[in-house]
Amino acid sequence: MSVPGRTYIGNPYWKYFCEAFDAIGVDVVPVRSADTMLLRFDVLHMHFPDHKVAEHPLPKALVLAASFLAFLGLVRLFGKKIVWTVHDVTPFKTRHRWLLMPYLAWVRRLTSGYVFMNRSSREQFFKAYPDQAAKPSCLVGHGVFPTTRVSPERRQILRQEMHKGEAFIIGYLGDLKPYKNVDALRHLPKTDGRGRPVVLVVAGRADPLMDADALEASLDAAGRERMHRIDHRLDDAEMEELIGTVDAVFLPYLIGSNSGFSILVLSAGGRLLTSDLPMFTDLEEQFGAPWVYSSALDALSLTQAVDRVSTHDVTPEEEGRRDAALAALSFEACGRETLEFYRSLGAPG
Known part of the structure; x- marks a missing residue:
């Protein structure tokens, strides 16, 4: 399960991320589906969990933060793995900081392992949060978007x-x-x-x-x-x-x-x-x-x-x-590297 999922509007990254898993035979459970509600997945892979708080007015941010943390807790309680691709070590948007910082501390606590897109971001993250350094992590570069070169x-x-x-x-x-x-x-x-x-x-x-x-x-x-x-x-x-x-x-x-x-x-x-x-x-x-x-x-x-x-x-x-x-940075190649990381965490496949 990917959060956001393949239908996310505004950035094609997650569409290609999910399609890469399709190509290597990994089922990606839609975010809004019975499979998600019944926890019929092995790994929850999240990106930008800070957006649950930082991109919404306070009342909605409170509801989203509480509900997402509760969901993550259930995921771990039922023996599933939680993987976080850290796109930004420090969130670009720090709206509702008094809520955002403790919320992210709980997200880190519930995370099983981390994916970083480069060496320096991994170093910066574990320097900022040394209590997380013992958790498994891997380096998987940013996937390459398909492009057309000008004649x-x-x-x-x-x-x-x-x-x-x-x-x-x-x-x-x-x-x-x-x-x-x-x-x-x-x-x-x-x-x-x-x-x-x-x-x-x-x-x-x-x-x-x-x-x-x-x-x-x-x-x-x-x-x-x-x-x-x-x-x-x-x-x-x-x-x-x-x-x-x-x-x-x-x-x-x-x-x-x-x-x-x-x-x-x-x-x-x-x-x-x-x-x-x-x-x-x-x-x-x-x-x-x-x-x-x-x-x-x-x-x-x-x-x-x-x-x-x-x-x-x-x-x-x-x-x-x-x-x-x-x-080497094709989305499919990155998907294969990510799948190997899931397996190292004990996920099936």
Whole structure:
């Protein structure tokens, strides 16, 4: 049983997560079903249990927290296993903190074992909660979403719309949120390591939590004269086209434990210029140049990073190495690794 389940709206991760288990012969019990009510499953695999509290008004959060903890207690009482994939070591949303923190403490107490998406998040989690370190855990990377890579002809058309002539184009893509650190755009250099102008593509809508005046000031400081702005939420096709069109996607995040978007960029044929958060340095170790370049976010460090990525011409051998690493992160491959972890906990199968 997966919580959320395959019908969750807003993120395709759980659909592919459940389909991966289908492909390897594992039945995934629907969340709202008689099988769930009668506990006809062996493992409850949960993601983002904090959302039960942090994404709802207080009255609903109280009911959801109490009912979910009661359900977890029943699951353990009847000898089932509870597995938690820790997407974020520290919840992004801490609404109703006085309720959220003790609720999560009970969730941890009831958890049988943990799945982490990278080495650094496991280290951070067990450092924050040393009482959990003795519990079983495993590393299973973020699954690779299916993508369509832009054709060379379409790429050339889009690049000419962004800038006439030669340029090194950096994309800052997706919804603009505070933790994504739009202010770091101002520190990107004006030219790359080959003397070409650096053009910025800022594509996505502003999150309601963003201060509108501060956002406009950050974009002004980055240089409107070198910016191609797309001011709406990108659909999947637009996002994949832009990833494949720009020369690098800039992720100057301030916080985070794993980034599914970074895997999407790589699977769509893109290259990454990131902050030096541990989740990105883990990814840099995994994929290496010319695919991932982590950096401090001051002007000198970013200039050096842009010089490195802009002067490295990708070879067919490097593309093959990237594709092999992505194949190892297919949802089916991740499903098989997760199934082995279930078995190590004593679950049937």
